[in-house]
Every structure is written in structure tokens, then in C-alpha cells.
Amino acid sequence: MTKIAIEIVVNGEPRYCSVEARMTFADCLRHELGLTGTHLGCEHGVCGACTVLVDGASVRSCLMLAVQADKADVRTIEGVADKDGRLHPLQEAFRRNHGLQCGYCTPGMIMTLLEFLAENPAPTEAQVRDAISGNICRCTGYQRIVAAALDAAEELRAAGSAQPVDTPAAKRVGVSA
Amino acid sequence: MNADAVSHASVIGAAIPRIEDGALLVGKGHYIDDIPMPGVLHVAVVRSTVAHALIRRIDTEAARLVAGVHAILTIEELLPALADGRMPLGGGTSDKRDINTPFVLAKGEVAYVGEAVAIVVAEGRYIAEDAAARVEIDYDLLDVVHDAREALLPDSPKVRRELASNVLNTFNVGYGDVAAAFAAAAHVVRDELWQHRGCGQSIEGRGVLAEPRPADGGLCVWSSTQMPNALFNMLAQMLGMDDTRLRVITPDVGGGFGPKYCIYPEEIAVAAAARLLSRPLKWIEDRRETFISSVQERDQYWTVEVAVDAEARILGIRGRLLHDQGAYAPKPVNLPYNSATAMTGPYIVPAYAMEVVIALTNKVPVSSVRGAGYPQAAFAMERMMDLVASQLGLDRAEVRRRNLIPPSKMPYAKPMKARSGAGMVYDSGDYPASQAEVLAAAGWNDFPARKAKALEQGRYIGIGMANAVKGTGRGPFESGTVNVSASGQVSVFTGAAAMGQGLATALAQICGSELGVAPEQIHVIAGDTATSPLGLGGFASRQLVTAGSSVHLAAKAVASKAKRLAAHIMEVDEDQLELNDGRVRVRGGNNSVSLGELARILRGAPGYGFPGDIEPGLSSAQYWRTDALAYANACHVVEVAVDIEVCDVTIERYVAIHDSGRLVNPMIVDGQITGGIVHGIGNALYELMGYDDTAQPITTTLAEYLLPTATEVPHIETLYRETVSPANPLGVKGVGEAGTIPAAAAIISAIEDALSPFSIRISNTPLTPEMLFDTIAAARSRGLSASP
Numbered sequence: 026m027t028k029i030a031i032e033i034v035v036n037g038e039p040r041y042c043s044v045e046a047r048m049t050f051a052d053c054l055r056h057e058l059g060l061t062g063t064h065l066g067c068e069h070g071v072c073g074a075c076t077v078l079v080d081g082a083s084v085r086s087c088l089m090l091a092v093q094a095d096k097a098d099v100r101t102i103e104g105v106a107d108k109d110g111r112l113h114p115l116q117e118a119f120r121r122n123h124g125l126q127c128g129y130c131t132p133g134m135i136m137t138l139l140e141f142l143a144e145n146p147a148p149t150e151a152q153v154r155d156a157i158s159g160n161i162c163r164c165t166g167y168q169r170i171v172a173a174a175l176d177a178a179e180e181l182r183a184a185g186s187a188q189p190v191d192t193p194a195a196k197r198v199g200v201s202a
Numbered sequence: 203m204n205a206d207a208v209s210h211a212s213v214i215g216a217a218i219p220r221i222e223d224g225a226l227l228v229g230k231g232h233y234i235d236d237i238p239m240p241g242v243l244h245v246a247v248v249r250s251t252v253a254h255a256l257i258r259r260i261d262t263e264a265a266r267l268v269a270g271v272h273a274i275l276t277i278e279e280l281l282p283a284l285a286d287g288r289m290p291l292g293g294g295t296s297d298k299r300d301i302n303t304p305f306v307l308a309k310g311e312v313a314y315v316g317e318a319v320a321i322v323v324a325e326g327r328y329i330a331e332d333a334a335a336r337v338e339i340d341y342d343l344l345d346v347v348h349d350a351r352e353a354l355l356p357d358s359p360k361v362r363r364e365l366a367s368n369v370l371n372t373f374n375v376g377y378g379d380v381a382a383a384f385a386a387a388a389h390v391v392r393d394e395l396w397q398h399r400g401c402g403q404s405i406e407g408r409g410v411l412a413e414p415r416p417a418d419g420g421l422c423v424w425s426s427t428q429m430p431n432a433l434f435n436m437l438a439q440m441l442g443m444d445d446t447r448l449r450v451i452t453p454d455v456g457g458g459f460g461p462k463y464c465i466y467p468e469e470i471a472v473a474a475a476a477r478l479l480s481r482p483l484k485w486i487e488d489r490r491e492t493f494i495s496s497v498q499e500r501d502q503y504w505t506v507e508v509a510v511d512a513e514a515r516i517l518g519i520r521g522r523l524l525h526d527q528g529a530y531a532p533k534p535v536n537l538p539y540n541s542a543t544a545m546t547g548p549y550i551v552p553a554y555a556m557e558v559v560i561a562l563t564n565k566v567p568v569s570s571v572r573g574a575g576y577p578q579a580a581f582a583m584e585r586m587m588d589l590v591a592s593q594l595g596l597d598r599a600e601v602r603r604r605n606l607i608p609p610s611k612m613p614y615a616k617p618m619k620a621r622s623g624a625g626m627v628y629d630s631g632d633y634p635a636s637q638a639e640v641l642a643a644a645g646w647n648d649f650p651a652r653k654a655k656a657l658e659q660g661r662y663i664g665i666g667m668a669n670a671v672k673g674t675g676r677g678p679f680e681s682g683t684v685n686v687s688a689s690g691q692v693s694v695f696t697g698a699a700a701m702g703q704g705l706a707t708a709l710a711q712i713c714g715s716e717l718g719v720a721p722e723q724i725h726v727i728a729g730d731t732a733t734s735p736l737g738l739g740g741f742a743s744r745q746l747v748t749a750g751s752s753v754h755l756a757a758k759a760v761a762s763k764a765k766r767l768a769a770h771i772m773e774v775d776e777d778q779l780e781l782n783d784g785r786v787r788v789r790g791g792n793n794s795v796s797l798g799e800l801a802r803i804l805r806g807a808p809g810y811g812f813p814g815d816i817e818p819g820l821s822s823a824q825y826w827r828t829d830a831l832a833y834a835n836a837c838h839v840v841e842v843a844v845d846i847e848v849c850d851v852t853i854e855r856y857v858a859i860h861d862s863g864r865l866v867n868p869m870i871v872d873g874q875i876t877g878g879i880v881h882g883i884g885n886a887l888y889e890l891m892g893y894d895d896t897a898q899p900i901t902t903t904l905a906e907y908l909l910p911t912a913t914e915v916p917h918i919e920t921l922y923r924e925t926v927s928p929a930n931p932l933g934v935k936g937v938g939e940a941g942t943i944p945a946a947a948a949i950i951s952a953i954e955d956a957l958s959p960f961s962i963r964i965s966n967t968p969l970t971p972e973m974l975f976d977t978i979a980a981a982r983s984r985g986l987s988a989s990p
Binding site for chain 1: 219220222223224226227228229230231233235236238328402403404405406454455456457459488489701702703704869870872873874876877878879880881903904905909910911912913915917918
């Protein structure tokens with residue numbers, strides 16, 4: 026089958042690959058680029074496990090074709106902690122609040138919440154629940170994910186502008202978080 | 203954590219963050235589909251599209267022509283690599299197979315939509331699926347059994363042609379003189395209940411990766427399973443291979459919830475095909491396959507009568523339980539036995555008789571989903587307690603209080619047997635105190651006034667409650683090995699299977715508390731048959747109790763050995779020594795020796811001397827044995843608001859108390875309980891695995907089968923009591939399923955209370971908006987007004 030060359034900036038790094046037109050972006054990330062942190066739960070756009078940020082906006086990578094990501098600036102879970110491995114405050118908050126059990130939905134939850142907290146740095150509990158209502162978690166009952174999001178929001182507010190929540194990945198390279 | 207601060211008191215009982223989390227938070231977990239495997243080929247499964255048919259012909263010619271296809275295998279092609287085309291009964295004490303175990307691939311007949319018929323092996327998954335769509339199967343349709351009640355009718359078709367009857371088994375559970383109890387009763391209440399549990403729906407589906415190792419004829423199999431050792435045993439038998447060349451590993455598992463407790467045909471077929479083709483093969487279940495091939499816990503139909511005296515004290519219970527088993531029984535059918543033996547729950551029931559009938563249907567096979575028969579038992583019992591209360595005009599909590607087993611009667615023997623054959627002995631707990639505490643926290647006594655006020659404003663609010671008891675820590679044992687290597691690295695090996703519960707952290711806390719080592723410095727290797735050849739795995743809320751106890755004993759043995767050797771080296775008495783910070787120290791002095799140095803001595807050196815009467819190796823393997831269970835208890839109180847026009851139910855408040863024995867990590871416990879409750883909310887209101895009259899599944903996406911999302915779920919308030927269990931060395935009880943068990947009963951109780959102006963009785967779960975609408979409409983047509 027014909028392959029199409031695409032070029033994507035992923036977590037600040039330019040990446041090149043050659044994919045069939047029908048390949049989903051999720052499969053491209055996972056199997057062509059080796060970024061297996063993005064998970065597939067349903068492959069029909071309901072569970073949200075495969076959520077990544079494309080040009081700063083959350084996207085279900087199972088419902089997007091890889092060729093549609095050509096020239097896009099993409100951020101995945103692998104690009105959330107800083108380069109020397111220090112966790113992002115949202116990741117720290119998940120850990121502190123036990124916001125994950127099996128961890129399978131976690132990358133999608135974090136990518137969804139990164140976008141949300143950038144738009145709404147001081148959310149209410151109800152707003153957080155609404156924000157993650159498109160991400161299914163079977164383990165936690167959501168309670169500790171919600172707690173983590175509220176905790177992270179507070180941390181990020183306290184840190185002020187020194188801690189950009191959701192700068193698109195390419196621009197974020199070189200920024201000391 | 204400051205390693206100096208590590209002590210028994212600080213580590214067990216501490217709500218420390220999990221040691222698992224670091225990798226999972228940054229996308230570095232290793233789930234089954236993340237394992238790099240050069241040269242791997244991909245498998246797609248061709249499944250039956252009809253619920254019951256003869257297979258006249260399988261035409262694979264068009265499929266074979268798809269570029270990139272390596273093989274298409276039906277049972278005929280796979281048989282040379284198999285001891286038998288039929289799976290042995292999983293999880294039993296023998297390898298026997300019978301006419302109810304599934305086939306590795308269908309053999310001439312299919313008995314449910316989703317049954318595996320052939321596998322396609324190709325360069326990539328997309329190609330494999332292209333080819334699978336081109337496999338043509340000619341079916342001769344046969345009559346279908348789509349309902350367990352119809353399966354029992356004399357003229358019912360048979361689920362499979364090999365069956366003489368659709369009844370898989372019948373048995374009776376009970377004790378005491380039930381007839382006399384009913385004869386003496388002041389009141390008898392009766393009801394019929396229908397219950398449905400749905401699917402496990404871990405967000406990661408099942409999956410298997412098999413790597414043949416041609417150099418030595420070996421095979422390494424990774425599977426997203428709760429049962430690595432059971433899979434090892436079944437593979438060894440089914441592949442007829444030298445089991446010293448076989449290894450099964452569980453990678454990170456993205457949730458279990460019961461369905462991964464079974465060993466599946468795909469795990470055998472993929473491993474056999476990998477050996478036939480001498481290539482690594484991988485199959486990853488997609489979500490549609492979850493709905494049509496992973497076990498479900500489906501329908502139970504209960505008919506129950508309860509006899510009480512004039513004071514609402516239970517005299518006896520009798521009834522019949524019909525259990526829908528689906529098309530096959532991959533394991534011994536334990537669920538209805540769990541249900542029947544668990545029904546009397548936390549109450550004193552002097553006489554009990556439950557007739558159990560297990561019927562086969564042309565649907566996906568049934569085995570456990572979180573709770574495993576217990577939620578149905580709690581639902582049946584708790585709904586009957588509400589019925590007693592309403593018929594006698596008593597408060598629902600008061601009726602329960604009068605019947606709860608008091609703490610003075612602990613340990614309390616129910617005159618029934620657990621699966622192990624041991625008596626059912628409730629080891630500990632104070633059920634009346636649990637109930638009283640949660641009722642007070644939830645404002646139970648104030649509720650009628652609030653309800654009346656809401657009703658004046660046209661709002662229908664209700665409160666409900668349910669108690670539960672869960673036997674946890676099923677034996678006979680779980681392995682736990684603690685080893686200190688010469689580098690000083692402390693490792694724990696166990697046959698228990700991690701699937702997201704925080705097992706590694708809990709075991710590291712238990713081990714670390716004995717050795718004076720911080721939990722995050724301990725490696726926990728769970729579910730690898732090369733390092734834990736003996737093990738049972740993850741089921742029945744058992745792993746903290748069983749693996750925890752073994753690790754506790756192993757760590758104690760290692761600590762004792764380390765002290766003995768250190769005393770010998772440092773020429774001091776053992777009782778002067780303590781372990782902390784990875785060293786054995788003389789209490790109050792500077793002299794110390796590291797665990798690593800002790801391990802180096804105990805690994806020996808060629809031909810050199812060896813200390814005294816100490817066994818080689820700074821390690822200990824323990825298999826703490828148990829047949830008894832540690833019984834956890836819970837009481838949940840729920841407030842709901844029902845919109846009677848659109849029949850939407852909002853859970854406005856949820857307060858739960860759990861007595862789960864000693865808590866090793868309260869944060870992990872709370873995560874388990876809360877997650878379990880939300881599973882129960884799904885069971886109560888949303889989750890229905892639907893089939894039409896031809897047994898075609900009609901909910902095969904997560905848009906049709908509804909899981910609770912964050913906006914349906916309230917903030918859940920949890921309370922804990924810690925009655926130390928005398929049933930194990932740690933004093934713990936399991937927590938994986940307890941949250942789920944009373945949830946649906948409490949929620950339905952609250953909805954019924956909210957709708958009390960309509961005099962509605964609700965005897966089923968799930969209660970979907972459509973069902974609620976029909977129920978309210980029927981009440982209205984009976985002329986019952988909606989006014990208070």
C-alpha cells in the first residue's frame with residue numbers, strides 16, 4: 026500500500042515517518058515513533074485514553090489519521106515531565122493524591138487536564154469533573170483524579186507564570202519549567 | 203522518605219505514594235502492547251457472527267491472497283500443536299476437560315457471537331484485519347437460547363448439539379429447619395429479583411505475546427492476565443511442552459476486574475501458532491472483542507421468601523437462584539455458589555434453603571466480575587430487608603440492627619462451607635457499630651424531615667442503605683520470597699498478580715517494615731513464573747492477605763537470619779541488634795554491617811569457609827497457608843434525587859464505612875474502596891450488556907454500554923474501622939471488591955425511597971432511565987398520585 030511521508034514535531038523534536046493513509050495517529054505514535062505512553066482503550070473515540078495535544082488542543086489520536094498530523098506540533102505524555110525527568114506539577118499531584126491505579130487511562134487524563142488547566146487555572150470540582158467526563162477510568166472512581174487536578178491547579182497558581190502549564194511543545198523546549 | 207525513619211510503625215499504615223507510579227506517570231509503563239519484539243507478527247481473530255450454527259465450510263482462500271498474510275489457522279491447522287482442541291477446566295485442581303469447557307477454536311459448531319473460529323497471522327494488525335474480513339464462513343443456523351429462563355423450558359433448543367440438557371448443574375445450599383421457620387412466622391415477604399452485572403471493562407483489554415525460542419525449544423509468553431501461573435500450567439499441558447522451557451510473564455496490566463481471571467482460547471491459540479510458525483506472535487483484544495469474548499457476569503433471577511417474627515427478626519429464608527452461565531464454563535462455576543452462600547451476609551438467619559440452577563445460553567461465557575456473585579447476594583438480601591421494613595412499617599435501619607450479628611458472637615460460624623471445604627467463620631468485626639457510625643455520619647435520622655420538605659417543593663429525594671460482608675484472602679496460599687542480593691538490593695518475588703491495585707507498594711511496605719528498608723528502594727517482581735514458579739494470582743480480594751502474609755513471614759525470616767549472622771560477625775548478642783537503613787546495627791552503638799555485606803557472605807566463596815549453622819543465601823521463600831477467609835464488612839448510605847419526568851437519578855451524597863482490618867496503606871485502600879463503589883454505581887444505573895432475541899449482542903461499544911464517567915459520580919465520603927483480623931499474621935482483610943458489593947443495593951433502596959409517593963418496588967439492577975420511566979408510568983396508570 027502506498028505510503029505517505031509526514032513530518033511532525035513531537036515533544037519538541039522533529040520526527041519523520043512514512044505511513045499508510047489509513048493509519049491512525051495513535052498507531053503512528055505508538056508503533057512508528059515508539060511513543061507507547063499514549064494508550065488505546067476503545068479505538069472508537071469514547072474512552073479518551075489516547076488523548077494527545079495537537080497544536081495545543083486535546084485530540085483523540087485514535088480518531089485522527091496520522092497524515093492529518095503532518096506539520097503539526099504534538100505533545101504526548103512522554104513530553105510532560107521536563108527533560109531531566111522532573112515530573113510536571115500535574116504528574117506530581119497525581120502521585121501525591123493517588124490519582125492512578127492501573128495507569129492505563131492516566132496519560133489521556135493528564136493530557137486532557139493540561140489543556141483544561143491552561144484554560145481554567147482556578148477550576149471548581151464540578152468543572153474538573155466536566156473536563157474529564159470524556160475520559161473513562163475504571164479503577165479510581167475519578168475521585169482522586171479530581172483531587173489531583175484541583176491540587177495541581179493550586180500548585181500551578183502558587184508557582185505563578187514561572188510554570189507555564191500548556192505551552193505548545195515546540196515553544197516549550199528550552200523553557201526552564 | 204528518610205530511610206532512617208523507617209520502622210515498623212511508620213511503614214505499615216502509612217499513606218505513602220506508590221512505588222509503581224513513577225513510570226506510569228511519564229508514559230514508561232510496559233503494558234502488553236508496548237513490549238518491543240523484533241520480527242513480531244500480528245494476529246486478528248475471526249469470530250462467529252451468529253449465536254448458534256453449524257460451520258459448514260471455512261473458505262480462507264481470498265484471505266490468504268492478501269499481501270502480508272503469513273497464515274490462517276483453524277482448529278484443523280492448530281491441532282498438531284495442541285494436546286487437545288478443547289480447553290481444560292481452568293482453575294480446578296485437575297486438568298480435566300468436559301463438554302462445557304470452551305474450544306481453542308470452534309470445531310464444527312459455534313455457540314455464541316464472538317466465539318473464535320480462526321486466527322489470521324500477518325505482517326501488521328491492519329493487514330490481519332483486512333484478511334480476517336475476507337475469511338468466509340458458511341453457517342447452518344441453529345435455534346438459539348437467549349434467556350436463562352427459556353433454557354429450562356422442556357421444548358427449548360439446546361445451546362450446543364452435544365448437550366442433553368441446558369442445565370449445567372443444580373445444587374442446594376442451606377441449613378436449619380426452614381419449613382418450621384416459615385410455619386412459625388408472623389410475616390412472610392416474597393419477591394422476585396433480576397440482576398445483571400455487566401462486563402469488567404478494564405480500559406486495557408486482554409492481550410498475549412508469544413515468543414518461541416528456537417535455540418532451546420523454549421517459549422516465553424506475556425499475557426495481560428490475573429493468573430500467570432495458571433496460564434503457565436495450562437500452556438504446558440496444552441502445548442505438551444517441557445515446562446522447564448516455558449515462562450509466563452505479566453507485564454503492567456491495565457486493569458483486571460475479574461475477566462482476566464480466566465485463561466482464554468486466544469492465549470492458547472496464539473502460543474500454539476507461534477510454535478507452529480516459529481515466529482513471535484501478538485494478539486491485542488480490541489474493545490468490540492471485549493464485549494463479545496471476555497467473560498461477563500450476566501443474569502441471575504432470584505425468587506426469595508423471608509420469614510420474620512412479629513419484631514422483624516428473621517426466622518428463615520428460602521428461594522431459588524437461576525444463574526445464566528452463557529455458552530461455556532471456562533472454570534468451575536463458583537459464582538452462584540458464592541451468591542448462595544453469601545446471601546445471609548451480616549445477619550443472623552436461623553434457617554436457610556437456596557436452590558441453585560445453572561443454565562447455559564448462547565451468550566458469552568460467564569465468570570467473575572469484581573464482586574463475583576457477592577453483589578447479587580447483597581442485593582437480594584438487602585432488598586428483602588427493605589421489604590420487611592416497609593411491610594411491617596419499621597425503619598429500614600432498625601430492621602437491620604435487630605438482625606445483625608453482634609460483636610459478642612464473633613467469631614461467628616455460618617453453618618455453610620466455603621469453597622475450600624472449610625467452615626464459613628466470620629473472624630471479626632462489629633457490624634452494628636459500623637452501621638450506627640455511618641448512619642450518624644450520613645444524617646439518616648434527619649432525612650425524613652428533609653425529604654418531606656423537598657417533596658413540598660416537588661423534588662423527589664430518597665435515602666437508602668445496604669450492609670455487606672465479603673470473605674477475602676482466598677487460599678490455599680500465595681508465594682512470597684524476600685531476597686537480599688550482594689549489592690544490598692532487597693527484592694520481593696510473588697505469584698500474586700499486579701493489575702493496578704498497588705500490590706508492589708503494599709508488599710514493599712510489609713517487607714520494608716521488617717528489614718528497615720524504605721519501600722521505594724525495594725524491587726517487587728510479581729507474576730513471572732521464572733522467579734515465582736508457585737503461585738495462584740489475583741482474584742477474590744486475596745493478595746494483600748495471602749501474598750502479604752507470606753512476604754511478612756519471609757521478611758521476618760530474612761531479618762532474623764541477618765541478625766544471627768551479624769551477631770556472629772560482630773560478636774554481640776542478637777538481641778542487641780536492630781535493622782534500619784539497610785544495615786544491622788548494634789543498638790545505641792556505632793558498629794553495623796550492611797545487608798549487602800551479609801548477603802555476600804551468605805552467597806559463599808569457592809572452597810572457603812562458611813559461617814556456623816546458617817543456611818546459604820540471605821533470602822526466604824514462604825507459602826503462608828490458609829483455607830479460612832478474613833471477612834471484611836461495609837455499610838453504605840446513599841442519597842439520591844430522582845427527576846420523575848426524564849427519570850434521571852442523581853446521587854447527591856454517598857457515605858460508606860468499611861472495616862477492612864488493619865490498613866497497610868490507607869490511601870491505596872481508599873482508592874480501592876472508592877473505585878469499587880463506582881463500579882457498583884455502574885451496576886446500579888448504567889451497565890447493561892444487551893442481547894436481542896437471537897442472542898446478538900447490541901452493546902458492543904462504550905457509547906452503547908455505559909460506564910460511569912466523572913460527572914455521574916458524586917464525591918464519595920469514606921469512613922474506616924480497623925478491626926484487626928485474627929485470621930492472618932498481618933491482621934488484614936482484602937479491599938478489592940468490598941466497595942462494589944453493597945453499592946447497587948443501597949442506590950436502588952434510595953431510589954425506591956425517593957419514589958415512595960408512588961409505592962414503587964424496584965427489584966432489579968441495572969435500573970436504566972427507560973426502566974424507571976416504565977415503572978413510574980405503570981404506577982401512575984394504577985392511579986397512584988405523585989403527591990405526598
